[in-house]
Amino acid sequence: MNNFPTRSHAPILTPQEARSPESDSTIPSNQACPVRLLSEITVPQIPQGTSALHPHATTSSVTSRNISQTPTDGSRVPMTDAVKNALKCLKDAGIDAQQWQGLGLVLEVPYDMIKSIDTNLALSNPESKLCELLTCAETSNLLLPERLVQGVSELMDMALCEEYRNNTYALCRFIFPHQYVFNKKQEIVTRAKSFFDCGSLSLAEPDCYNNDNRSWNDRISPRDAYLIVNKHLDKAQRYSLAARLDLPDADREALLPLLVGEWNVYVAELLWRADEQQLLTFANLCAVICESGSRWSVETKVCPKLGLDYHQLPEYQSKRRLSENNGEPDRLLSIRDLVSVFCNQMQILPEYLAQVCGYSELLKHPLLMTMQKKIKFFPDTLKRVIFLELIYQKNRGNSKGGLSITDVVRILNKPEVMEFRVANRLLSNMTAGDSEQASPVFTRSQWFDLADTLIQNPDFEAEPLAKMLGLPNHKRKLIISGEYAKDLHKMIYDIFSAANTLGRLTPENLLYALNQTCSASFVNSVCNMNTFPQLQSITGTPLPPLVLGQQDEIPRKPGSIPLTMDFLGNLLLSHNVHRIGMCTGLGFDELKALQTCTGDKPQLLAYRLSKKLTETERGLETGHLYQALQWLDDKDALAYFPQQQTDEFLSCLPEQTVSNIQQGMAYIAAFSQIPATADGIGWILPIACKIGLPRRRFDHIPVSCDPGWNLIRYLLAAGESPSPQRVKELVEWSGQLTLAKDLLSESGANESSAYRCPIGGNFISWPAAIDKKQNQGGPQTVYFEHDLLFKWVNKYPTHPLTSEALDVKQIRTHCPEFFEQLIATLDG
Numbered sequence: 001m002n003n004f005p006t007r008s009h010a011p012i013l014t015p016q017e018a019r020s021p022e023s024d025s026t027i028p029s030n031q032a033c034p035v036r037l038l039s040e041i042t043v044p045q046i047p048q049g050t051s052a053l054h055p056h057a058t059t060s061s062v063t064s065r066n067i068s069q070t071p072t073d074g075s076r077v078p079m080t081d082a083v084k085n086a087l088k089c090l091k092d093a094g095i096d097a098q099q100w101q102g103l104g105l106v107l108e109v110p111y112d113m114i115k116s117i118d119t120n121l122a123l124s125n126p127e128s129k130l131c132e133l134l135t136c137a138e139t140s141n142l143l144l145p146e147r148l149v150q151g152v153s154e155l156m157d158m159a160l161c162e163e164y165r166n167n168t169y170a171l172c173r174f175i176f177p178h179q180y181v182f183n184k185k186q187e188i189v190t191r192a193k194s195f196f197d198c199g200s201l202s203l204a205e206p207d208c209y210n211n212d213n214r215s216w217n218d219r220i221s222p223r224d225a226y227l228i229v230n231k232h233l234d235k236a237q238r239y240s241l242a243a244r245l246d247l248p249d250a251d252r253e254a255l256l257p258l259l260v261g262e263w264n265v266y267v268a269e270l271l272w273r274a275d276e277q278q279l280l281t282f283a284n285l286c287a288v289i290c291e292s293g294s295r296w297s298v299e300t301k302v303c304p305k306l307g308l309d310y311h312q313l314p315e316y317q318s319k320r321r322l323s324e325n326n327g328e329p330d331r332l333l334s335i336r337d338l339v340s341v342f343c344n345q346m347q348i349l350p351e352y353l354a355q356v357c358g359y360s361e362l363l364k365h366p367l368l369m370t371m372q373k374k375i376k377f378f379p380d381t382l383k384r385v386i387f388l389e390l391i392y393q394k395n396r397g398n399s400k401g402g403l404s405i406t407d408v409v410r411i412l413n414k415p416e417v418m419e420f421r422v423a424n425r426l427l428s429n430m431t432a433g434d435s436e437q438a439s440p441v442f443t444r445s446q447w448f449d450l451a452d453t454l455i456q457n458p459d460f461e462a463e464p465l466a467k468m469l470g471l472p473n474h475k476r477k478l479i480i481s482g483e484y485a486k487d488l489h490k491m492i493y494d495i496f497s498a499a500n501t502l503g504r505l506t507p508e509n510l511l512y513a514l515n516q517t518c519s520a521s522f523v524n525s526v527c528n529m530n531t532f533p534q535l536q537s538i539t540g541t542p543l544p545p546l547v548l549g550q551q552d553e554i555p556r557k558p559g560s561i562p563l564t565m566d567f568l569g570n571l572l573l574s575h576n577v578h579r580i581g582m583c584t585g586l587g588f589d590e591l592k593a594l595q596t597c598t599g600d601k602p603q604l605l606a607y608r609l610s611k612k613l614t615e616t617e618r619g620l621e622t623g624h625l626y627q628a629l630q631w632l633d634d635k636d637a638l639a640y641f642p643q644q645q646t647d648e649f650l651s652c653l654p655e656q657t658v659s660n661i662q663q664g665m666a667y668i669a670a671f672s673q674i675p676a677t678a679d680g681i682g683w684i685l686p687i688a689c690k691i692g693l694p695r696r697r698f699d700h701i702p703v704s705c706d707p708g709w710n711l712i713r714y715l716l717a718a719g720e721s722p723s724p725q726r727v728k729e730l731v732e733w734s735g736q737l738t739l740a741k742d743l744l745s746e747s748g749a750n751e752s753s754a755y756r757c758p759i760g761g762n763f764i765s766w767p768a769a770i771d772k773k774q775n776q777g778g779p780q781t782v783y784f785e786h787d788l789l790f791k792w793v794n795k796y797p798t799h800p801l802t803s804e805a806l807d808v809k810q811i812r813t814h815c816p817e818f819f820e821q822l823i824a825t826l827d828g
Contacts, residue, residue, distance in 0.1 A: 083134045086148055089195055090130075093152045093188050094159050097126035100133050102264030106151040107137045108223045111272045145196035153189045154230055155264055160184050165377075209305040216283035216314055222271035225280050228302060229271075229289070235263060236381035237292040242270050243339040243385065244288040245279050246316075252335065253393060259386065260370045282306060287316040291344065332402035335392045341408060341426060342388060343381070346419045346501075348411075350383040352603035355610065356414050356569040357391050357403075365390060415572035415640050416606045418475075421503035441534060442496070442505055449531050451492035457522055462491045468513035468542075469499040474575035474636040478602075481705055511540030560623030560649045567622060568610035572637045574602035577609050578709035580637070582664030583628035584613055584620055585657040588716065591709070595702055619653050631665065670724040671708030673731050684710050685765040686737055687730050690819060693718040695766065695786055733823075740825050755822050757785035759792055759800055767818040768811050770799065783818055 079087075095103070104114050113136055123129045137143040160181040208214075208224040220228075229238055239259070242252045251273045258266040274280050286298045290313070303310040333341075342348055354362045362368070368386065372378050395402045405427060412423035442450075454460050466476045479494045499505040514523045527535045561567075573580060581591050590612060598604040613620055629637050653661075674683070684707060688698050693714055701713055711730065715722035741763050744752035757764050766786040782801065784792075789811060792800050799806045 079131060080138065082138050082143055083131060086134045086143060089148060089192055093156065093192060095152060095155050096159065096262065097130045099155050099262045099264045100126055100130040101268045102155055102262065103151045104133050105223055105226055105268040106154055107142045107147050109133060109137050109142060145198040149189060149192045149196060149198065152192050153185060156185050156188060157181060158263060212307060214282060214306050214308055216308060218282055220280050220282055220285055222275045222280065225271050225285055226267060228285065232289055232294050232297040233292055236379055236385065238267055239382055240292060240339055240343060240385045241288060243335040244291055245274050245284060246334065246336045247274055248277065252389065256367060256389065259367060260374065282308065283314050284316055286313055291340065330404045330406055332404055333408065335389065338388050338392060338403060339385065343384060346422055348417055349601060349603040350380060350387040351607045352416060353387055355565050355607050356411050358566055359391055359394050360565045362387060362390050414569060416574055416603050419501055421501055424503055441507060446532060447493055447496040451489050453526060454492055455488050457518060460518060462488060462495060464517045465513055466495045468516045469495065469509060470504045471498055472636060474572060478705065507534040507538050508540055511535055511538060512542045515540050560621040563614050563620050563622060563625060565610055565614055568613065571640050573609050574606040575636055576634055577605045578704065578706050579632055579668055580628065581609060582668060583632060583661060584625060585618060585660035586612060587660060588712065595704060600702060600704060618657050619651060621649055623649050666724045667727060670727040671711060671731055674707050683707055683734065684714065686819060687711065687734055688714045689766045691715060691718045691720060736823050736826060737819060740822050743825060757788055759788040760785055767815040768813050769815050770810065771812060783815065
């Protein structure tokens with residue numbers, strides 16, 4: 001017998017080895033869903049079956065789906081050789097016994113038999129349930145080698161993904177997760193085939209592919225649906241199946257507790273319930289896979305094997321069609337509708353979605369907390385589906401009954417989301433009873449081509465284009481001074497993307513913007529290009545300005561009231577988080593944590609700042625925030641602020657909050673002299689070098705779009721106390737440095753050559769020096785840009801100018817004299 005050794009991820013025990021009554025079990029759902037109870041374990045009595053599974057046995061073909069059931073028994077008898085061999089196969093492959101229900105789905109054991117096993121009081125742990133499942137499968141002629149090996153293949157993903165995350169060698173070698181899982185799975189499955197002597201069988205395709213004369217309305221078994229879904233959808237997309245298949249509310253609620261267990265158990269239960277509701281047809285399955293983002297797989301992989309024409313795929317036949325509600329804006333949307341909007345049309349962060357729906361407490365929901373502990377890398381796509389389900393349940397539990405079209409449109413128009421285009425399309429299409437989504441006026445490839453055309457114009461500037469397209473100031477600032485600020489093509493593409501999100505990228509508005517920012521001849525050449533037929537034979541007209549201000553209809557009291565998450569969800573905050581935080585009393589440590597835990601994601605920044613501002617001990621009211629925004633002259637945030645009387649507060653601020661606010665305002669005043677044109681990295685590099693911050697540490701500190709906050713972060717990292725006086729001193733020093741560089745640039749290349757990097761030719765921002773001793777004249781020093789010099793020496797271990805051998809240890813990285821010499825040119 002072949003050993004097929006591999007490391008077991010979760011050993012499977014026989015019932016005799018697993019007598020402890022304490023075992024992990026999955027919380028079942030209702031509606032005749034199995035309920036697991038703890039009891040003393042007994043070995044099930046199983047009659048000898050007719051399809052005993054032995055190594056090297058000749059395999060038989062898959063039996064008919066009309067399977068006779070055999071009731072389970074609780075008496076003690078030894079296991080058959082077939083069950084023992086199946087257990088050995090699963091154990092050596094590393095299959096967790098808790099996935100016994102997923103294995104039952106692949107083996108195609110009937111659902112009511114699964115339920116009887118799960119509710120059997122004599123079976124108190126997953127190991128005993130697995131033994132009973134295998135015995136029942138053997139009795140029903142389902143314990144076939146090809147199906148068992150196929151079960152190993154399908155159930156291995158989660159264990160192998162976890163193994164990858166714990167494999168230091170794989171991480172250090174930069175092996176992609178999917179490649180690691182594929183290789184390991186192939187190895188395990190090959191050994192399993194050898195173990196059962198069924199290596200010549202193809203186990204990759206479900207049985208449904210082998211049948212002819214299929215129609216779209218034919219039912220598909222839960223097993224075959226699982227094998228297709230498992231192959232063509234990722235984990236987050238599989239979790240959205242319950243909503244996309246429009247499973248009844250009670251069924252979906254019953255499934256939620258299963259999320260904290262093995263995902264195969266969840267998907268198995270989901271598909272069994274969908275089959276009971278007669279939702280599993282080829283048409284429905286292919287439609288929901290397409291909606292999940294895998295249209296290409298359905299068109300090129302699934303349909304050809306099924307013998308079905310993709311172009312004849314019918315629209316999903318939901319039991320609650322949108323048109324049944326008479327097109328009223330206040331009608332309630334199904335969970336399927338909500339998933340199609342928030343998971344297909346746009347990417348809203350789950351935390352912010354909970355905030356603007358008024359359910360911030362959902363972040364502490366036990367289901368979310370448990371899953372975050374279980375899943376090390378909890379993707380936003382998966383979290384968003386779960387949040388939508390929890391929010392939907394919350395609304396159904398209220399007298400309101402659910403989320404209406406008006407509610408969703410209001411969410412999409414929140415300042416931090418600003419999906420006006422999606423909101424308008426949703427409102428117009430759904431109220432007309434049409435679930436189809438209209439195509440955008442310009443495609444993404446056209447955005448790319450137009451950006452490529454515009455950068456050929458030497459006089460073109462991006463910011464005027466963004467302004468003429470109607471982008472708000474904070475959106476323009478984020479794009480113009482963002483990560484890709486030096487990449488003009490990427491900047492223009494982002495402008496088109498933002499304008500499209502706001503519903504501004506119409507042919508008329510685009511032509512108007514081009515006429516305002518480019519020459520007439522250039523605009524004519526663009527309009528005559530075949531690439532942009534939308535621009536032909538139209539007249540460019542400006543669109544009206546965006547309607548800013550209060551985004552909901554909730555009446556507000558004219559006086560100052562304590563800050564709430566609902567109130568802050570209607571304001572724009574993420575564009576100026578650090579200064580708003582400093583003006584409302586947040587300390588440096590809080591602001592650092594805010595930046596670190598959010599990864600500078602705008603919606604997440606807005607949510608976390610809102611949580612801080614609403615902490616009771618701060619005592620902040622709407623009037624205090626209004627005064628702070630006025631002092632900052634933050635017109636972007638004030639545009640959304642409702643009418644506010646700030647001369648009457650409910651209570652005085654705590655002493656500590658007042659002190660923090662005064663300190664924060666002093667710092668903001670200190671770095672208010674930073675030039676508005678200063679870019680985030682180029683401006684701060686010389687200062688970081690001057691204060692002695694190591695370059696490696698500098699590179700690990702996240703850079704925000706606020707240069708003043710960046711300066712404070714670097715001072716703290718360098719061990720300095722960032723007093724307002726020190727900040728002001730460094731800002732003035734940076735101004736002198738800029739003047740000196742401008743002076744040298746005007747004087748010519750000869751005078752400035754000593755301050756330019758011999759490798760790159762630009763002015764040096766972070767100097768590194770090579771000193772050379774000579775017999776006469778003392779030491780001679782040549783300065784280089786730090787990164788360029790180290791890159792050169794690591795690639796060519798020679799001096800860039802003399803080609804002499806050079807080691808990185810001969811490079812001097814602390815060069816305080818360089819900037820002093822550069823600034824001294826002002827006096828010269």
